[in-house]
Amino acid sequence: MISGALRRIAAALVTATCVVALASCAGDEPGPVVTVGADGSAESIVLAEIYAQALARxxxxxxxxxxxxxxxxxLDAGRIAVLPARSGALLDRWNPxxxxxxxxEVVAAVNAALPQGLSLSDAADGTDLRARVVVPDASPVRAVAALPCAELTAGFAESPGFAPSEPSPIEGCSFATSVRFASAKExxxxxxxxVIxxxxxxxxVDGRVLAxxxxxxxxxxxxxxxxxxxFDRQRAKKLNYVAGELTTEGLVELIDKVESGTAPADAARAWLDAHGL
Known part of the structure; x- marks a missing residue:
């Protein structure tokens, strides 16, 4: 029969073991939940899912x-911690x-203009989300810089699934008038x-796009x-790895999938798997 003294010793050992185990488990617990934000566009949502799932991994x-x-x-108020963004759009906001x-140059200028408390990942060099500038097939103009802007009426339209944006300013260009269209088709x-x-x-967009x-x-x-x-160095690197794999063509494909009914989380998961992230 076990004496009372032995029972007390055994209980003390069990308690000590539990305390050590709890301390070890507590050390392995993840930190606070990092919320990645997005607007209502397919572009923003699928990118938010990519960043969130990459960090989760x-x-x-x-x-x-x-x-x-x-x-x-x-983001500024701390309601979210990460936000997909476009370099030029940020510069237009903070230092137009x-x-x-x-x-x-744009990334360097954005870094210089960043509000206190915010940081940037690497930019995705494989992405080019400048507005597409189209002209009639018969137009003699071949490049954006050669447009005789003061003589022209310009039209603006959004592409389905892409993040909404203000009409992109063209350096040294001021159109005579402008018109908003409901779709690229119109x-x-x-x-x-x-009309334009x-x-x-x-x-x-279909049509003759200017260089x-x-x-x-x-x-x-x-x-x-x-x-x-x-983020520690490892997690910050995850965001940079994502940037290294993103391309314009890949983003268009992701947006098309989401617009066609694929859940953004599923599209993001498949993209991360395909790119070994």
């Missing part, structure tokens, strides 16, 4: 919050007078009917904007 507890009407304000046009009809002489669309090798339109590369100090 690095051991970060994450959540995705979509349908935000003022995501930058939510900046002369930076090319990708590296914009193309406006070109055919000569040039069109700008924030995504893929812009000198970045008359400010560069628009994807990146992640996040609250400073929330």
């Amino acid at each position: 690095a051991g970060t507890a994450t959540a995705v919050r979509t349908g935000l009407t003022a995501p930058l304000a939510d 007078a900046s002369p930076a046009r090319k990708p590296e 914009l193309r009809q406006g070109l055919r009917d000569n 002489q040039v069109g700008m669309v924030n995504g893929p 812009d090798e000198n970045y008359a339109l400010r560069a628009q590369n994807l990146l992640a904007l996040f609250r400073s100090g929330i």
Whole structure:
């Protein structure tokens, strides 16, 4: 029969073991949940899922919050911690007078203009989300910089699934007048009917797209904007790895899938798996 003294010793050992186990488990617990935000567009939502799932694979507890009407304000207020963004759009917001046009210049200018407490991931060099500028087939103009803007009526339209944006300013260009169209299809009809002489669309568009090798339109590369100090080096690298794999063509494919009914989380998971992330 076990004596009372032995029972007390055994109980003390069990208690000590439990305390050590709890301390060990507590050390392995993930930190606070990192919320990745998105507006209501397929582009923003699927990118938020990609960033969230990439971070989750690095051991970060994450959540995705979509349908935000003022995501930058939510980021500033701490309601979200990470936000997919476009480099040029951020510069247009924080320093629109900046002369930076090319990708590296724009990212450097955004970093210089960042509000306190915010940081950037690497930019996705393989993405080019500048507006597509289209003209009638008979137009003699071949490049954006050669447009006789003061003589032209411009049309603007959004592409389904792409993040909404204000009409992209063209360096040194001020159109005579402008017209908003409900769709890229209606914009193309406006070109055919000569209602407009040039069109700008924030995504893929059929027609003759003008070259812009000198970045008359400010560069628009994807990146992640996040609250400073929330990631260690390993997790910050995860965001940079994502940037290294994103391309314009890949994003278009992802948006098409989501617009066709694929759940954004499923599309993101398949993309991450395909790219070994």
